[in-house]
Amino acid sequence: MAHPSAGLTARQNMILEELNNCADEISGQQLHRTLLEGSINMGLTTVYRHLRTLQQKGLVRCRNLPTGEALYSPVSRDHHHLTCVDCGQTFVLKTCPIKNLELSKEQSKGFEMLFHTLEFFGLCKNCNQQ
Ligand SMILES: [Zn+2]
Ligand SMILES: [Zn+2]
Incomplete structure (x- = not known):
């Protein structure tokens, strides 16, 4: 809760x-x-x-x-997805590939970081075979 x-x-x-x-x-x-x-x-x-x-x-x-x-x-919830651009099927990635990634001081411009987003797009096996 x-x-x-x-x-x-x-x-x-x-x-x-x-x-x-x-x-x-x-x-x-x-x-x-x-x-x-x-x-x-x-x-x-x-x-x-x-x-x-x-x-x-x-x-x-x-x-x-x-x-x-x-x-x-x-x-x-640190979830990321893999989505097929053709059929729209979407899968949750088991782990966050950038969990430990941090921006340098210069890049973060003094922001307090809250979250990030990351998405992968591609063609799933089914759509690729058609
Ligand atoms: Zn597909
Ligand atoms: Zn993440």
């Missing part, structure tokens, strides 16, 4: 907790549906607004698939 983060509203905490409960990334619409199933009535626009705020606070990351779909996950 996610501990409530400081400076978040109850609803933002709810969304963050829902993302933490999800084994994998989730779209805004899926999240909206999950909240409804848990009897939390939040409009889709509101869900997206809260997701945006959580992104701005560095707590949630968003990944855009080649299909245009946006998927959300908590930044505390």
